[in-house]
Amino acid sequence: MRDPLFLAQKSVAATEADREVAKDLLDTLRAHLDGCVGMAANMIGVLKNIIVICDGNKQVVLINPVITMKSRPYPAEEGCLSLPGVKKTIRYEEIAVEFQDIDFKPKKKRYTGWTAQIIQHEVDHCNGVLI
Numbered sequence: 473m474r475d476p477l478f479l480a481q482k483s484v485a486a487t488e489a490d491r492e493v494a495k496d497l498l499d500t501l502r503a504h505l506d507g508c509v510g511m512a513a514n515m516i517g518v519l520k521n522i523i524v525i526c527d528g529n530k531q532v533v534l535i536n537p538v539i540t541m542k543s544r545p546y547p548a549e550e551g552c553l554s555l556p557g558v559k560k561t562i563r564y565e566e567i568a569v570e571f572q573d574i575d576f577k578p579k580k581k582r583y584t585g586w587t588a589q590i591i592q593h594e595v596d597h598c599n600g601v602l603i
Contacts, residue, residue: 473517474554482600483513486520486535488576494533495574498524501531508553510590512597515554523594527587534571537595540580541568550593550603559603563589 473479486493493513501511501524513522521536544565551558567588570580583591596603 473515476555476602478517479514479554479597480600480602481514481519483519483521483598486513486522486572490518490520490522490535491574491576493518493520494522494524494535497522498531498533498574500524501526504553505531509586510594511553512594514597521598523591523598525587525590525594527583533574534569534591534594535573535576537569537571537591537598539567539592539595540570541582542566548589550589552593552603554597555602561603563592567591 497511497513497516500516501508510525513520523534523537525532542564545562546565548563549558549560566584568582573579593603
């Protein structure tokens with residue numbers, strides 16, 4: 473999806489009925505690993521609060537992610553598969569996230585560095601924030 477008007481819409485909470493969307497999103501990320509480290513469901517045309525990320529050498533689904541803590545801001549430049557160019561933004565070195573896994577089990581986890589930056593970018597997508 474490359475339509476900025478669509479991408480600027482806020483996603484809605486995912487339910488267990490959206491499990492196939494999460495699987496499709498994970499498959500799409502895996503098919504694009506050569507140039508992609510994360511995706512949000514709106515990037516495949518679905519306005520649901522689901523993201524997938526590369527966490528080391530594995531790909532992980534985060535359903536209904538909410539960033540509950542941010543620390544140590546820094547300037548960053550990011551590109552996106554859905555939008556042209558590179559944009560400047562502020563990211564945080566460490567974050568805490570509450571989410572559900574692919575089985576809709578609640579999780580809480582802290583992330584740092586590159587993985588934290590990927591999550592922040594994809595959560596922005598879910599919130600309709602264009603980078």
